[in-house]
Amino acid sequence: MGARFHAPSSGDALEPETGGTDRTENASYRRARSRKALVGTAVHAVLARARVPEILEDRIPPALVETCAAEQGISDPATVAEVLRLSRAARTPEVLALLASATRVRREVPYKSFEDGVLVEGVIDCLVETPDRAVVLDWKTDDIAPSGREAREKIYRERMDRYAAAAAAALGGRPVESNLIFLR
Numbered sequence: 197m198g199a200r201f202h203a204p205s206s207g208d209a210l211e212p213e214t215g216g217t218d219r220t221e222n223a224s225y226r227r228a229r230s231r232k233a234l235v236g237t238a239v240h241a242v243l244a245r246a247r248v249p250e251i252l253e254d255r256i257p258p259a260l261v262e263t264c265a266a267e268q269g270i271s272d273p274a275t276v277a278e279v280l281r282l283s284r285a286a287r288t289p290e291v292l293a294l295l296a297s298a299t300r301v302r303r304e305v306p307y308k309s310f311e312d313g314v315l316v317e318g319v320i321d322c323l324v325e326t327p328d329r330a331v332v333l334d335w336k337t338d339d340i341a342p343s344g345r346e347a348r349e350k351i352y353r354e355r356m357d358r359y360a361a362a363a364a365a366a367l368g369g370r371p372v373e374s375n376l377i378f379l380r
Contacts (some may be wrong), residue, residue, distance in 0.1 A: 233266040235279055236337035239379065240321065241267065242283040243335055244303040248295050256283055282337055285379040291333065300325040307362040320359045323372075330367055332359045332374040339380050352376055 200330060210305035236290065247257045261283065263277045322333040328355040340348050356374040365371040 216317060230336070231275075232339060234270055235275060235282070236278045237270045238264045238343065239282045240268055240304070241277060243286055243322070246283070248298065252288060252292060252295055254284065254287060256280065276368060282379045284297055284340055286335060286377055288376070288377060291377060294324045294331055294333075295324065297326045298324050299327060302366075305363075307359075307366070309358065309362050309365075311358075316358060318355070318358060318362070320363060323363050325367070330370055330372045332356065332372060333362050334359065334374065334376050336376055336378045337380060340378075345378060349376055 210355055238261075242256060242261055243251075244256045245260060245264065250256050259279070262276055263278045265271070265279045268280065270276060302323045303321065305323055307320060309316050320332055321335045325334060334352070336348075336352070340347060356376065360372040360374040365372060
């Protein structure tokens, strides 16, 4: 696959996914989608910047949450509280166990790979290395019903496989697991 990690340049960015449905033509849907995207970006920023002990001990600084929210234009207290709630939702038993045993934690790790001659770029939310394994964690703030989660996981599976392959290549071929962490 030829994957490698790289330092991001000013031109590197991920394009937002679009649903491709006529719902996107509805102004209220676009506003709601935009708000959810801003909340998701703020949550990712909190999880990227919070120190591991702060996450483990459930003491993410309110100032960090407020700053990450403000960077997305979020100022109303209810939405800032939602950013904190979703950030705390990342504290699943599995994530806490991984972080507690981590020898290295890297967040917002950009990568590039070539697949069939096509450049593929992405950002790995969190790569956790422990003495016995490496795991890619991908935070998802999608607002979906539990009954729709399996279908959504299938949509993300190809991307998760890319993340794991890129991380494995960067770690010298070490096997890497990948896990989606739904925060809603």
